[in-house]
Amino acid sequence: MAQIKISNLSDLTIQNNDNNKTVLAIVQENYIDWMHACGAKGRCTTCKFVVKNGMEHLSARTEPEINYANLNRLAANERLACQVKVDGGDIEIEIPASSKLPHMDYSY
Numbered sequence: 001m002a003q004i005k006i007s008n009l010s011d012l013t014i015q016n017n018d019n020n021k022t023v024l025a026i027v028q029e030n031y032i033d034w035m036h037a038c039g040a041k042g043r044c045t046t047c048k049f050v051v052k053n054g055m056e057h058l059s060a061r062t063e064p065e066i067n068y069a070n071l072n073r074l075a076a077n078e079r080l081a082c083q084v085k086v087d088g089g090d091i092e093i094e095i096p097a098s099s100k101l102p103h104m105d106y107s108y
């Protein structure tokens, strides 16, 4: 079973045992509010996160992610939560300032 640690949610760690679910689906199943303005359609970048550890455990970039990367709207260490899936390994991620929700209590 893999773990997803969200460093700026006070190292909140959730479990993932389904390689076919997106990170967005996993965090929502764990009742964590996550910005996703386009409804998980890959048409915005509000769901993005920064990968701190475990990049090798993430699925390949999808077409929307490649397009946003080419437009410099997605850095090399950033992924879209609604697009990316995690294999069996652990990852550590961070929510960037642009994707923080006003009602959430982030640790930094």
Ligand code: FES
Binding pocket: 035, 036, 037, 038, 039, 040, 041, 042, 043, 044, 045, 046, 047, 048, 080, 081, 082, 083
């Ligand atoms: S929710 Fe819009 S790209 Fe992920």
